[in-house]
Amino acid sequence: MILPLQTIPTPDPAELAKVQDSIEVAKKMFVEEFRTDPHAALSSLGEQAIQFGLKVLAALLIYFVGMWLIGKIKKLIKRNMTRRGADPTVISFTLSITSALSIILLITISISTLGVNTSSLAALLAGGSVAIGMALSGAMQNFAGGVILLIFKPFKAGDFIRFNGYEGVVTAVSMVSTTLTTTDNKVIIIPNGSLSSGTIDNFNKNPLRRLDFNITVEYGTDAEKCKAALLEIASADERILSAETPGASDPYAALFAMNDSNVEFLLRVWVKTPDYWGVKFDTTEKIYTALPKAGMSFAFPHVDVSLRSN
Numbered sequence: 001m002i003l004p005l006q007t008i009p010t011p012d013p014a015e016l017a018k019v020q021d022s023i024e025v026a027k028k029m030f031v032e033e034f035r036t037d038p039h040a041a042l043s044s045l046g047e048q049a050i051q052f053g054l055k056v057l058a059a060l061l062i063y064f065v066g067m068w069l070i071g072k073i074k075k076l077i078k079r080n081m082t083r084r085g086a087d088p089t090v091i092s093f094t095l096s097i098t099s100a101l102s103i104i105l106l107i108t109i110s111i112s113t114l115g116v117n118t119s120s121l122a123a124l125l126a127g128g129s130v131a132i133g134m135a136l137s138g139a140m141q142n143f144a145g146g147v148i149l150l151i152f153k154p155f156k157a158g159d160f161i162r163f164n165g166y167e168g169v170v171t172a173v174s175m176v177s178t179t180l181t182t183t184d185n186k187v188i189i190i191p192n193g194s195l196s197s198g199t200i201d202n203f204n205k206n207p208l209r210r211l212d213f214n215i216t217v218e219y220g221t222d223a224e225k226c227k228a229a230l231l232e233i234a235s236a237d238e239r240i241l242s243a244e245t246p247g248a249s250d251p252y253a254a255l256f257a258m259n260d261s262n263v264e265f266l267l268r269v270w271v272k273t274p275d276y277w278g279v280k281f282d283t284t285e286k287i288y289t290a291l292p293k294a295g296m297s298f299a300f301p302h303v304d305v306s307l308r309s310n
Helices: 013-036 038-083 088-113 118-135 137-152 192-197 223-235 273-293
Strands: 160-163 166-173 177-181 187-191 208-217 252-258 263-272
Touching (some): 137 166, 223 252, 223 263, 223 273
Antiparallel strands (some): 208 263
8 A cells, every 4th residue: 555645754844953953063062172172072072972871771771671571471461361261362362462562662661761752752653653554454454353353252272163165273363363274284374354354153162063964765765764773873872962961952863855866864963062073974874884784775866767658
């Protein structure tokens, strides 16, 4: 994005002229004093150099002590948030913001120790921040999206989510992006701006999930026999829950639909979220193995043609 020239703060010519005049005056005074009394001029210059050196040492001391204190504060915040069971993504986000704000404040204090007028520096930083903010509007949108994700918490680290066709486990949430690791170990980085305003499927938000199996068999299959075989498969798996578990219900089997070339049965069960994929794969294999042994055949698309002669 190209900013118009009037949006960028420019130095006041009058102020620049004052600074240049003061420098010229100081030079003339030193030259005049050195001409009349060189020893006093050099002594004064030495005193000023010593004073400036002490200010530099003080600024460096403040900076390094401040960085040490920032590290201690970050460790304290992390320890307290971990003790309270805060989400790792919230901890990481909080530490990033705390570190950035603390370092900006520390640099400002260190510069003021040198005798620099920080009010003008603050005005310059404010003007620069506006210009940078306009130029980096997308990054600011992602930062705002990160704040929204932090407040409303649609997911946390370790959750398996789907967004815009991407699926994976949330491994990190930074100030501007969220990192997913897919099931085939690819890393997907999604901007927080689009993530906070899009539709997110969180597969780990609830402790229980429902599994539906749709099985198609040939016409002529005994409905009661098929339902009994499906329920028997479900009851043999200890991971499949019953109505005794709050939020779940007993396994359910029914004749779901009569299609053009097959009869469709439904088996519906409830499982704990971590058991979802294991139960899905194992039950599918058991259905494929058990139904043919019970005399039931799976259907496939076909057309029956009847010939009639006059």
